[in-house]
Amino acid sequence: MPLNNRLKEYRARLDVNQQEMGELVGASRQTISQIERGDYSPSVTLALKIAKVCEVTVEDIFTYEEDREDGRE
């Protein structure tokens, strides 16, 4: 997956479960679970909300890696 994340790690720091994390950012438990597994790339709004709740920047949680096939470096 090109979008990696450390949401599980930051959620553990906040000491909340997926349901509570979902409530904090206005999303469902399934969505938090899907993001953590890398099955879903959140919208910019949700990513910003998550970053705000975790008190870090979006880039601290989400990192984008270009696919090797697509990379033009």
Added chain:
Amino acid sequence: MAENRTIEKKPRGKESEKKYFDKFIAMIVFSLFIGGMIGFFSMGIRDWLLRNVRIEKEVEALCDFSGWIVLGIYAAGILILSIITLCHYAKARKMSGKWDGENEAVIDVIEKKLDIALLCNSLLLIFNMLFFSLTIYASGIFELGEKVSKEKYYDVSIFPVFFGGCFIFALGLALNIIISKVIVDLEKKLNPEKQGSVFDMRFAKKWEASSDEAERQIMYKAAYAAFQAANMSCLVIWAIAVVIQLFLRTGVFPVLCICAIWLVLNVTYSRTAMKLQKYK
């Protein structure tokens, strides 16, 4: 440097477009040929069958029991589908009681069981609708007036099969509503943000409104897959209906029904897409 980067433009791919176009034309020609052959031979096959195949006695014997046979299949189908649905729901409910709110493996199994229960419940509804019509038809209630006036006789099984069919239909619907309610209640318990009551006519809208972006994406992707499947089904069923029309003289009603569904499907899709694209 980013400013100096040039964006490579990929070739338009006219060759591949031509390849697809050729395949498309070949498929149309092949379909027309097959359709034409079926249409041409169907008339001959029908006449040959009418002249050479004598199965009236067997058909008559089967027809004598068809009402009871259909009623039996109807009852068995409703029973089996209800049991499968309730088993999945019961397992999900049992597991949900033990879920600690954290273990992902457990909640994944619960959600999967509930999804299967929902699918089985939909199958139960469709099966109920289909077999209610089949049972009423097989009961012979439509020919009752004609039989009594012409033959001064009617089959005593007509009323038991007819009312049996009505009873199973009502039972199936009740089961359907109860199962939907308990599944939705469990979903709401697992996901407290979810809203809507199955008894509310605006349930689907409220459920969608209480879903977040990831859940909506799943809904929309599933809906698009369903749209594509329905489009293809309409095409296939239309072709079958046209062939059967030639064999059995079923009239234009089946084709009209299929085209009506097809029309609603595509007009709704296009209208919604245009609205979302904000065309004036």
